[in-house]
Amino acid sequence: MFAPGQVLRSTGEYAPDAARVPVRPLLSIVVVCGFAQGAVMGFHDGRALQALFSGLKVPLLLLGSTAVCLPSLYVLHLCLGLHRDFAAACRATFVVQAVAALFLAACAPLIAFAYLSSDHYPFATFVNGVAYLGAALTAQQALARHYRPLIVANPQHRIVLGCWLLLYVMVAIQLAWTMRPFVGWPAVEPALFRSEAWGNAYVHLIDALRKLFRS
Amino acid sequence: MTTTSSNAGSGLWRFVQRIDALLRQVAGGGGEVTEAVPTTRQLLGIGIACGATYGLAMGLHAASMRGWPGVAQMLSAALKVPCLFLLTIAVTYPSFYVLSVVRGGASDARQLLQAQLVGTALATALLASLGPITVFFTLSTESHGFMVLLNAAFFAVAAVLGLRAVWTRGKAALGAGPGAGSRGLGLLRAWFVIAVAVGAQSAWILRPLVGRPGDGFVLFESRESNALAGFLEILGDMVR
Numbered sequence: 517m518f519a520p521g522q523v524l525r526s527t528g529e530y531a532p533d534a535a536r537v538p539v540r541p542l543l544s545i546v547v548v549c550g551f552a553q554g555a556v557m558g559f560h561d562g563r564a565l566q567a568l569f570s571g572l573k574v575p576l577l578l579l580g581s582t583a584v585c586l587p588s589l590y591v592l593h594l595c596l597g598l599h600r601d602f603a604a605a606c607r608a609t610f611v612v613q614a615v616a617a618l619f620l621a622a623c624a625p626l627i628a629f630a631y632l633s634s635d636h637y638p639f640a641t642f643v644n645g646v647a648y649l650g651a652a653l654t655a656q657q658a659l660a661r662h663y664r665p666l667i668v669a670n671p672q673h674r675i676v677l678g679c680w681l682l683l684y685v686m687v688a689i690q691l692a693w694t695m696r697p698f699v700g701w702p703a704v705e706p707a708l709f710r711s712e713a714w715g716n717a718y719v720h721l722i723d724a725l726r727k728l729f730r731s
Numbered sequence: 732m733t734t735t736s737s738n739a740g741s742g743l744w745r746f747v748q749r750i751d752a753l754l755r756q757v758a759g760g761g762g763e764v765t766e767a768v769p770t771t772r773q774l775l776g777i778g779i780a781c782g783a784t785y786g787l788a789m790g791l792h793a794a795s796m797r798g799w800p801g802v803a804q805m806l807s808a809a810l811k812v813p814c815l816f817l818l819t820i821a822v823t824y825p826s827f828y829v830l831s832v833v834r835g836g837a838s839d840a841r842q843l844l845q846a847q848l849v850g851t852a853l854a855t856a857l858l859a860s861l862g863p864i865t866v867f868f869t870l871s872t873e874s875h876g877f878m879v880l881l882n883a884a885f886f887a888v889a890a891v892l893g894l895r896a897v898w899t900r901g902k903a904a905l906g907a908g909p910g911a912g913s914r915g916l917g918l919l920r921a922w923f924v925i926a927v928a929v930g931a932q933s934a935w936i937l938r939p940l941v942g943r944p945g946d947g948f949v950l951f952e953s954r955e956s957n958a959l960a961g962f963l964e965i966l967g968d969m970v971r
Contacts, residue, residue, distance in 0.1 A: 584863045591860035594754050595853045595892050679888070687864055694871045716872035722969055 520545070523614050524658075530611055532662045537603055542610040543579070549614075549621035550575035553647070556624040558706075560631050560640045560699050566706035573695050573708075574620070578613050581688040589680055596672045605676065608662030616655040623647035640699050693717035750777055754856055757849050757896075771841075774848035779813040781855035786812035786940075788862035791869045792878050793942025800948040804939075807950060811937045812858070816851045818937075819930045823847070826925065827901075830918050846900035854893030861885045876969045878941050883962060890930060894923055931958035 522528040523545065529538050551571040558570025589609070593602045630643040659677070666673040692698075693715065700706055753769045754777070769777070790808030794801040828843050868881055901919050934940065935958035939949055956964075 584867050587860040587863055588857070591754075591857050594751070595857055595896075599755060683861075683864065687867065690868060690871060716868070716874050716877055719872065719874045719877050719969075726970060 520618055523611060524618060526611060526658060526661050530607075532604065532607070532665050534607065537607045537610065539606075539610060542614045545614040546578050546610075546617045547575045549617035550578055553617070553620035553624045553627070554698070556627050556631075557644050557698055558700055559628070560637070561635060561702045563700060563702075563706050566697070566700040569706060569708050570698050570700070573698065575617075577688065577691055577695055578617060581684055581691050582609060582613060584687050584691075585680065585683045588683060589676070592676050592679055596675065598670060598672060598676065601666055601670070601673070604662070604666055605673075605680075608659060608666075609680075611662060612655045612659045615658040616651040619651040619654045620647060623650065635702075637699070637702055644699060690717050693720075746780075750780065750856070753777055754852065757852060769852075771845065771848060774845070774852045777852040778816055778848065778855045781852070781859040782813035782816055783809040785855065785858035785862050785865070786810065788865040788869070789882055789940055790942060791866055792875070793939075793944055801944070803948045804942040807948075808940050808942065811940055813855070815930070815933045815937055815940075816855060818933045819926065820844075820847050820851060822929050822933070823922070823926045827922055830922060831901075843901070846897050849900055850893035850895075850897035853896050854889040857889045857892050858885060861889075874969075875941065875943050876965045879965050880969070882941055886930075886934065890927060894926065897926075898923070931962075934958060935961055 519528065519530075519541075523530050523542070526532060528534070529536070530542075551574065554574030555567045555571035557574070558567040560566070586609075589605060590599075590602060593599045593605060598605075627643055627647060631640060634640075659681075663673060663677050667677075694709075696710060697704075697707065753773055756769055757774075786809035787805060789812065790805030793804035793808070824844060824847060827847065828840055831843060865882065865885065869878060872878065898919065902916065935956075936951075936954070938952050938961075939946075942949070
């Protein structure tokens with residue numbers, strides 16, 4: 517059942533103390549809402565093909581980052597003797613993805629309005645950046661809501677939460693870098709991935725900082 | 732063909748389940764030390780299997796070389812990671828045992844070895860679970876320096892977790908003796924510094940673990956400098 521209100525408020529079957537993890541509805545929300553926001557993000561300059569590519573890439577970005585980090589989340593629980601709470605941690609993880617996807621989908625009309633009001637490419641990337649920042653902050657609130665009872669029961673969950681956030685953000689940034697373009701430079705043909713080597717987001721960041729301090 | 736691959740798949744799954752069950756025994760229910768601990772052989776098995784798994788992920792960076800040199804470099808990394816942990820235990824275990832006895836702690840050599848092996852099993856299990864992240868970064872980056880630093884960070888996290896388990900069990904072992912107290916625990920802290928230094932230097936001796944794709948197959952690099960100097964050099968190259 518599609519119940520965005522319950523997901524956003526973490527109530528009903530999406531509550532931290534619910535009996536089971538509703539994986540399928542949460543994944544459906546991530547795929548549908550992620551596609552919707554991605555499609556709007558890629559529609560800058562009216563490019564339908566880029567809209568399709570970006571629509572496919574946003575759910576992949578959200579779910580791919582989780583899939584790569586999930587084994588380490590499980591072993592962290594195991595190593596700290598918290599494996600009985602792994603189902604609750606999984607629920608928190610999937611609800612957070614769904615909350616982020618819902619927030620992004622809610623921003624889609626705003627992004628479309630921004631595209632209609634200006635064809636400036638840096639403005640388009642800025643608007644999308646703000647939407648993703650907002651999604652991250654909203655997701656953070658949902659994560660705190662789900663982890664609060666776990667931390668009260670066992671403060672070691674704080675360690676897991678810190679490690680999980682660090683790993684997830686690190687992987688998500690690199691995956692987003694690898695999967696670019698999302699908005700798509702108007703002068704370049706729409707593409708699923710950039711034609712040049714994938715590269716590393718952090719190496720580019722260090723290079724950029726080095727140039728900044730040298731100039 | 733399909734039956735063979737499905738048999739191999741279910742065999743691998745059973746093996747993973749076995750390791751999972753053993754790790755649950757090791758970790759207990761709430762971080763406390765449990766009575767039912769896997770045998771020394773089982774702990775060694777976990778350490779070798781999980782260490783080799785992470786070694787394969789780590790050596791993948793060198794496997795972008797064509798032909799056998801890349802595969803050989805990857806397989807050598809799979810052998811070297813368990814060796815790194817075993818070498819660290821071999822070098823640090825005698826001092827762990829002697830210091831605990833001298834300070835009046837429990838003189839059960841087996842219990843102390845068990846503590847080190849539990850730490851190694853947990854550290855290598857965490858490393859193996861970080862394998863998908865290492866593979867993902869390996870496939871999406873060409874920077875050798877970045878991969879070395881990423882692996883160093885993962886080893887550092889695994890070491891903290893492993894030493895935490897040694898601390899829990901070592902504390903129990905030291906606390907059992909008549910003369911043990913805050914003095915004994917201070918000793919354990921000092922031993923941790925030694926264990927970290929030996930682990931880092933073991934990795935330095937066994938390098939290359941990540942391997943440079945352009946260098947061909949290299950089993951061991953020349954014996955020069957040390958782990959800290961090497962780490963600072965790579966860091967310097969990254970920001971220079």
